[in-house]
Amino acid sequence: MRMTPLSQAELLDFLDDVHAAQQTLHAAVLHAVREVERRGIPAGQRAPSLRAWLRGRLRISTKAALRLAEQATLVDRDPSLDAAVIAGTVNAEQLATIAAALAVLPASVGPQVRDQAGEVLAGWAPSLGPAALRIAGRRILDHVAPELAEAEEERWLRGSERQAHEQRTLTLSPIGDGRVRVRGILDSEAAAIVTAALDPLCKPDAAATEIAGTGETRTPGQRRADALTEVCRIALTGGRLPDNGGDRPQIAITVSYDALRNQLRAGHLDNGEPVSAETVRRLACDARILPIVLGGKGQILDTGRTRRLATGSIRLALNARDGGCVFPGCDRPPRWCDAHHIISWTLGGPTDLANLALLCGFHHRVIHDDTGWQIRLADDGHPEFLPPAWLDPDRQPRRNEYHHRPRPHLRT
Structure with a gap:
């Protein structure tokens, strides 16, 4: 028609x-x-x-x-x-x-x-x-029914974790032509550990780029494959993993301030995956865990610092607050995002949580290309956007609801 x-x-x-x-x-x-x-x-x-x-x-x-x-x-x-x-x-x-x-x-x-x-x-x-x-x-x-939510959340999380752990698997199957197919399933905790180990080694090879002058030629999948091989090589030789943005690879667990003060309960990893109170308590025994402490409305009160430089901690806190690209409707996770300065760094904007927001590459360009979209922090400390007048004459603030998680209940 x-x-x-x-x-x-x-x-x-x-x-x-x-x-x-x-x-x-x-x-x-x-x-x-x-x-x-x-x-x-x-x-x-x-x-x-x-x-x-x-x-x-x-x-x-x-x-x-x-x-x-x-x-x-x-x-x-x-x-x-x-x-x-x-x-x-x-x-x-x-x-x-x-x-x-x-x-x-x-x-x-x-x-x-x-x-x-x-x-x-x-x-x-x-x-x-x-x-x-x-x-x-x-x-x-x-x-x-908030009175039922916490108990149900813990029951659901523990059941999901138990099922995921029971279903974990890893196979390496020779194809017969020099290639080996790798397949597997990990639970959220194991996946966070593996990701934290691989990420520092997945970056484009800056040294090779500078020498060759042609840029990184490996695909993201190839870089992850190389990173997995390198991690295993380092482990076999007794070496140590390289720094990641100024900090050693680590896992972030987000919990509420009241829970930290009284008794730990459910939290979530820095990739957004929820974990039960039992897992939080177990992981908290490891000195490599970086606690991100939240106030009653989800404001980040403390990112916990393992080194004098705050860069790594600020990025972890930014990931925990935003959950991914904050542009309305975008579902890109934190690892795909840039830390955007709301007030440009060149104009004196500081590099701290009050002046940062996660944006994926596409929406980062949208904001910088003067398309009419404006970003700001609302009174509750979370980013919101004013759309261009051609899209909404009243320019009513909009938020990304995709990554939204209530605090301290974190069943996502």
Whole structure:
């Protein structure tokens, strides 16, 4: 279908309207599915289940049929969520994410709290994509039942850690042509240790670049492969790992100030992966752990310094505060980001947390290319952006919700 010429504003409005109508039609399908089940049509036609009946009737996969059945039950039980789907503020993919989040709530959560959780998640849907909504769903108890959240978070983290540890594996399989395929799975703690060891050796070879004058020719994957080999060579020869930005490789564990003062509880590694209180206590026995202490609103109070130079500590604290590129909607992790000076260093801006923000390479260029975006720290100490006037005439502040994690509950 070829559309008649539309202005940019008209085209965007048309896209929004059609998408909203598509979600409303999805709601109508869910209502029909629920009514089919209520009338007992699948059983009357000798189908073994509603899922099997839907699969045959609509010619869809078993997975898609199961999703329809689950969502139909969910919106039938929760009128507020049903209304959000009908209005198009919750799309089909977000509804699947909400259903999955509610399905894993513990048995101790009553119907009222469960319904409230669905309502809160539906309220977040207009500003969160499915991935971010999935993260929000994992921490929903922090918002609707904080008295249950900490115990459930610890139970979930310990179960996840136990499962990840049990499933750890590493294989080296000769292909037969001089290559060896490396495959494996690590738990979060082990992955953080391996990453901390590899990172200092994964940088482009500056010396070779200066000598050859042609720049680094290795791909990132090749540099990681070389780094793994070099780490093993160093270990075999009894050597020591090189410095990383002025500090030895180390793991950062983020905990709240109250927890540090009283009793350690759940925290998260510097790559954002959550760890249980048991793991925090065990890792805290190692003098190489660098604690990042947070205040009640998540402000970083102390980064703990193992050397006089603060560069490494500031970067770790910046990673912990921002969680990745802070540009709205970006999902790039801290290791892919630059430390951007909000007030340029050349204009006297200091290199400290109050003047720094993580930006990936692309969005770092966006900020420096004078596209109209402005970055600043809000009153709570976290970065926010003022969009250009062409995008939002009112220039309402925007934030990246993708990396957001409540403190001190860190189930992400």
